[in-house]
Amino acid sequence: xxxxxxxxxxxxxxxxxxxxxxxxxxxxxxxxxxxxxxxxxxxxxxxxxxxxxxxxxxxxxxxxxxxxxxxxxxxxxxxxxxxxxxxxxxxxxxxxxxxxxxxxxxxxxxxxxxxxxxxxxxxxxxxxxxxxxxxxxxxxxxxxxxxxxxxxxxxxxxxxxxxxxxxxxxxxxxxxxxxxxxxxxxxxxxxxxxxxxxxxxxxxxxxxxxxxxxxxxxxxxxxxxxxxxxxxxxxxxxxxxxxxxxxxxxxxxxxxxxxxxxxxxxxxxxxxx
Numbered sequence: 001x002x003x004x005x006x007x008x009x010x011x012x013x014x015x016x017x018x019x020x021x022x023x024x025x026x027x028x029x030x031x032x033x034x035x036x037x038x039x040x041x042x043x044x045x046x047x048x049x050x051x052x053x054x055x056x057x058x059x060x061x062x063x064x065x066x067x068x069x070x071x072x073x074x075x076x077x078x079x080x081x082x083x084x085x086x087x088x089x090x091x092x093x094x095x096x097x098x099x100x101x102x103x104x105x106x107x108x109x110x111x112x113x114x115x116x117x118x119x120x121x122x123x124x125x126x127x128x129x130x131x132x133x134x135x136x137x138x139x140x141x142x143x144x145x146x147x148x149x150x151x152x153x154x155x156x157x158x159x160x161x162x163x164x165x166x167x168x169x170x171x172x173x174x175x176x177x178x179x180x181x182x183x184x185x186x187x188x189x190x191x192x193x194x195x196x197x198x199x200x201x202x203x204x205x206x207x208x209x210x211x212x213x214x215x216x217x218x219x220x221x222x223x224x225x226x227x228x229x230x231x232x233x234x235x236x237x238x239x240x241x242x243x244x245x246x247x248x249x250x251x252x253x254x255x256x257x258x259x260x261x262x263x264x265x266x267x268x269x270x271x272x273x
Contacts, residue, residue, distance in 0.1 A: 001204075001223055001224065001226045001227040001230060002226075002230050003200045003201070003203050003204035003207065004200075004201075004204045004227055004230075005082075005227050005230030005231045005234060006200055006230075006234065007027075007197045007200040007201050007204065008073060008078060008081075008082070008231060008234075009078060009231065009234040009235070009238060009239075010193050010194075010196060010197045010200070011023060011027065011070055011073055011197055012073040012074060012078060012239070013193060013238070014026070014190055014193055014194060014197070015070060015071075015073065015074035016074075017184070017186070017187070017190055018184055018186055018190060019179070019182040019183075019184065020067065020070045020071045020074060021067065021175060021178040021179045021182055022175075022179040022182060022183060022184065022186075023070050023194070024063075024066055024067050024070050024171065024175045024178075024179075025171075025172065025175035025176050025178070025179045026186070026191070026194035026195075026197075026198075027066075027070075027194060027197045027198055027201060028066075028168055028171035028172040028175055028198075029172045029176075029198070030194055030195045030197065030198025030199070031168050031197075031198035031199075031201050031202050032165075032168040032169060032172050032198075033198065034198050034199050034202045035161070035164060035165060035168065035202055038161060039161075039165065042161070046159060046161055046162055047162060047165065047166075049158060049162060049166070050157070051153075051154060051157065051158065054150055054153055054154050055154065055158075055163070055166040055167070055170070056170070057146075057150050058147055058150040058151060058154065058163070058166075058167055059166060059167050059169075059170030059171060059174075060170075061143050061144075061146035061147040061150060062143070062144075062147045062167050062170075062171060063143075063170065063171050063174055063175070064140075064143040065140045065141070065142070065143020065144040065146070065147055066140070066143070066144075066171065067175070067178075068136045068137075068139050068140035068143060069081075069085070069136075069137065069140035069143075069144075071133075071136050072084075072133045072134075072136040072137040072140055073133075074133075075131065075132060075133025075136065076131055076133030076134055076137065077235055077239070077241040077243060078231040078232075078234060078235040078239065078241060079228060079231055079232045079235050079241065079243035079247055080122065080133075080134065080137075080243060080247050081133065081134075081137045082227055082228050082231045082251075083122055083228060083243075083247050083248075083250055083251035083254070084119065084122060084123075084134060084137040084138055084141065085137060085140065085141050085144070086115075086118075086141075086224065086225075086228075086251060086254040086255050086258070087115060087118075087119050087138060087141045087254060088141040088144045088145050088148070089111075089115075089145070089258045090111070090112045090115040090116065090119075090145075090254070090258070091141055091142045091144075091145035091146075092145040092148050092149060093108055093109075093111070093112050094112065094145075095145055095146060095149050096149060099149070105261075105264075105265065107260070107261045107264040107265065108261045108265065110257070110261065111257040111258050111260065111261035112257075113257075114253055114254075114256075114257035115253065115254045115257050115258060117253055118249075118250040118251065118252070118253030118254035118257070119138065119250065119254065120250075121246055121249050121250035121253060122134070122246060122247055122250035122251070123135075123138075124246060147167075151163060160209055164202075164205065208220075211223075222255070222259045224255060225251065225252075225255040225259075228248075228251050228255075
């Protein structure tokens with residue numbers, strides 16, 4: 001979570017000089033370079049796949065989600081965008097039920113309802129002016145949810161490295177084309193920061209995979225809230241941003257409801273109910 005928070009802070013800083021499209025390209029390209037040594041060590045055989053369309057779909061959903069996320073970071077405070085990103089599991093639940101036909105229990109549906117209330121608390125439509133950045137952060141959460149659902153399908157047959165490599169390759173190629181019309185020569189300082197985002201993003205993903213392999217989902221999910229604490233500190237120290245009470249309340253509702261539902265689901269599975 002610390003790596004994710006630091007990466008988001010750096011991405012926001014990069015957008016102060018470069019276009020969001022170019023920012024996404026640099027993040028993806030440096031991430032791809034960072035994982036390339038593993039490809040050289042394991043050999044190209046690891047890239048063989050029988051599900052190219054699923055990889056394409058995951059690449060597209062990740063591209064849409066991450067691009068919207070970077071644009072949102074450039075428009076709204078870090079803490080607010082992060083709090084809204086917690087809605088991703090809610091969208092994943094809806095997608096899993098409506099698209100994949102997954103069985104969803106009452107506790108999970110209740111979490112979706114409470115989480116939706118949390119989203120409304122943060123953006124406060126009708127009370128405060130709904131910012132474009134907040135809507136983009138929610139749209140990014142939808143893209144990340146779609147990516148998570150496709151990852152779930154791919155993980156049944158594909159190695160984690162294969163999934164990560166193809167999404168990095170897809171995003172690097174597509175965002176390069178998107179960046180050309182808005183390209184600005186980045187300074188060496190910005191290139192160094194962009195390289196750091198690629199390293200941080202890759203390390204964060206690897207840590208998260210190891211975490212899910214070492215503990216139940218119900219144990220890991222609550223730690224996502226720590227990301228809000230980290231970005232709040234970064235936002236205050238670097239960008240002089242202070243989240244309001246509504247952001248914290250909404251985040252507590254979203255993360256709290258999802259955490260309770262996840263723990264309930266885990267307990268139900270252990271008891272076979």
